[in-house]
Amino acid sequence: MNTTRHEEFREYVAARGPALLRAATQLTSDRAEAEDLLQAALAKTYLAWDRINDRASVDGYVRRAMVNTQISWWRRRKLEIYPTDELPDQPVDDHTRRSEMHDALGRALDRLPTRQRLAVMLRYYEDMPEAEIAEVLGVSVGTVKSTVSRAMARLRDDAGLGDDFPDIPPQA
Known part of the structure; x- marks a missing residue:
């Protein structure tokens, strides 16, 4: 990679x-793992930088690399996880203050299945159109719509989420 391209990547x-x-x-629900995920995705992007002609599509390339890497890591971990009778220790918070609503929503998102969580994250956190989400996830637009719809219904019906907001009256 020449110096100009290297500088372009650094600026990006x-x-x-x-x-x-x-x-x-949002994909990992863990800051340290998110940093690792982003680093892996950016390393893949750096290696492909000379082949990416449309600089407007770089965000999509990086997001796709993050999703693919996260799915690979999830599959690898799924093979390593064995159920036990012991509950793991609660992780220590990284001492950053987040709002009560953000925490509750994060817990609710964590309870969603991986595909639903990815679809919701891409749709509402990344503000991606359904067609682009379908391309990133490798599914049809209809599948994206139904996945997001089911995920939103689960979030609305999530009993744990209702417990996190006792002062908010339920909607009729």
């Missing part, structure tokens, strides 16, 4: 890094 990461890290954090 500096400009888009925080937004991409937020997306990675």
